[in-house]
Amino acid sequence: MYNHKQKWLDSALAANTDFLNRVESDNLPTQRTPGTVAVLTCMDPRVNLEAIGIPQFDTDGRGDSSVRIIRTIGAMAEERSLIIGIFLAGIREIVVLMHSDCGCCLAYNKIDTIIKNMEENLGESDLNQFKARIGEPFRENLRIWLKAFEDPYEATRREVSAIKAMPFAPKDLIVHGLVYELETGKVNVAVNGYREVG
Numbered sequence: 001m002y003n004h005k006q007k008w009l010d011s012a013l014a015a016n017t018d019f020l021n022r023v024e025s026d027n028l029p030t031q032r033t034p035g036t037v038a039v040l041t042c043m044d045p046r047v048n049l050e051a052i053g054i055p056q057f058d059t060d061g062r063g064d065s066s067v068r069i070i071r072t073i074g075a076m077a078e079e080r081s082l083i084i085g086i087f088l089a090g091i092r093e094i095v096v097l098m099h100s101d102c103g104c105c106l107a108y109n110k111i112d113t114i115i116k117n118m119e120e121n122l123g124e125s126d127l128n129q130f131k132a133r134i135g136e137p138f139r140e141n142l143r144i145w146l147k148a149f150e151d152p153y154e155a156t157r158r159e160v161s162a163i164k165a166m167p168f169a170p171k172d173l174i175v176h177g178l179v180y181e182l183e184t185g186k187v188n189v190a191v192n193g194y195r196e197v198g
């Protein structure tokens with residue numbers, strides 16, 4: 001399934017050598033930056049956070065963004081990050097940033113491909129163990145378990161509601177829902193969290 005001869009790690013370590021030659025260690029951010037905002041977005045590398053004002057690091061290694069970034073498939077909430085973010089880092093505002101053409105949307109339509117690839121790459125006993133965990137009907141339950149979706153706007157609204165309904169979510173937690181259009185770079189508001197609080 002995967003070509004291990006590509007040796008991605010070698011190129012990553014070579015890049016680190018270049019990086020060490022290029023940056024001044026004094027420039028690297030080492031102090032914790034207090035901040036109240038976290039962005040929960042997709043792991044898809046096409047989602048450019050500069051589109052909502054979150055800067056990349058400078059080429060000399062400088063970076064001073066205080067925004068916490070949580071990347072998961074389909075911008076789905078991950079409880080551990082939210083608990084530490086809210087109760088230790090001081091997050092008071094969460095932005096769910098979904099996007100068009102998401103892998104979670106593809107997964108909805110290609111659920112049979114996922115199952116076929118699992119069957120081809122997993123041993124029978126591992127697959128059966130996983131199937132037992134998901135339950136029957138496997139195909140439909142897997143779709144739900146993966147939180148695969150058809151419409152990113154509906155999925156965004158669903159995720160915002162799910163975060164607000166979490167038992168550890170403070171009542172005044174502000175949760176926004178945005179959808180980033182890959183084709184144009186435009187960000188559309190699905191949920192304005194300020195309207196839901198207060």
Ligand SMILES: [Zn+2]
Binds near residue numbers: 044099103104
């Ligand atoms: Zn995605």
